Amino acid sequence: MNNIYGDGSLQNTTICFSGAASSKPFQVLGTNRITGFDFLEKTQCVPLHFYNKNGDKQANITAWGLAQFRTRYGDAGISGEDIFHYAYAVLHDPHYRAAYAQNLKQDFPRLPFYPDFAAWAAAGRQLLALHLNYETAAPYPLAAVALAPKGPVKPRLKANPTEGSILLTDAQALTGIPAAAWRYRLGNRSALEWVLDQYKERTPKDPTIRAHFDTYRFADHAEAVADLLARVCTVSVETMQIVDALAAQSPLRPGA
Structure with missing residues (x-):
């Protein structure tokens, strides 16, 4: 967590998801606050950025990973943040969860290459904004x-x-x-x-x-x-x- 939020005062966003051998269905939730191991179930966190020991912000994607997406979709403008949002959308896809249900119980999630990367990245951005800002969402007319x-x-x-x-x-x-x-x-x-x-x-x-x-x-x-x-x-x-x-x-x- 020190690498993600420093002393707790640094800004970051993480995708949290249930870890291996979880007993509940696979779940995922974005947050911008420090979380515990039982935030979901055996929670694992993937941050948008990380901070080195000097407090400098670093992109949390390897050059290799970035190249895979840019090559696959033929778009040199794809950023690490785009991939972060794309991942959030894919992890919410009920068909992905069903197809890889056993894998998700045993291993770290793997990202498939879906058609229309931009659409999935845009949907992930929308989902993340909803979940991070739930306290300021317009109240439903109950x-x-x-x-x-x-x-x-x-x-x-x-x-x-x-x-x-x-x-x-x-x-x-x-x-x-x-x-x-x-x-x-x-x-x-x-x-x-x-x-x-x-x-x-x-x-x-x-x-x-x-x-x-x-x-x-x-x-x-x-x-x-x-x-x-x-x-x-x-x-x-x-x-x-x-x-x-x-x-x-x-x-x-x-x-x-």
Whole structure:
């Protein structure tokens, strides 16, 4: 991580993906922050740049790798950043994931040469921008519905994909979540369900921590979480629009 972010203050972007022997389906997510080994599952990171010991930014692609793409597509203007975005798009291709499912569980991903490099690179750039800027995405127009609790209001944070709703508490639900939003998944869960899991109240097992540091209450963050869910809903829907378009032109799709 020192080579990617220095002391944490240097700017960079990484493509993170699940590592070898992962038990969940292959997943990938771009980030511009330091991540841990369990950010996804046995997370591996490929940065856009790296920094040497003097803090100088270096391109994270070999001359050999750059030459392969330029020669293959007959375009001397292809840059390392273009290839980075191309890789992000290919790793989101559901047909690529299906065709190489066993390989992705055992080895580092390999990049095939798809037709229309520019289109895939452009789609990868769009996906990466969506995922890096999820907190500032326009909120999806969800409806906040007031409920009549039968007793004291308790946090629930339960998803109901069938009804397109999320129960936040006994007194409030979000409705109008489109089916496409649930389809954007990281591992076994949708991005929306991942958010819900992170904000649930949990009682610490350790008695000392439970007695002195168990201060988190969902009620203090309910409004912010509802806003975040609306933004993640937008990101999820737009991600699937791009992914579906990629799948339709993938050379690995059945019958292609």
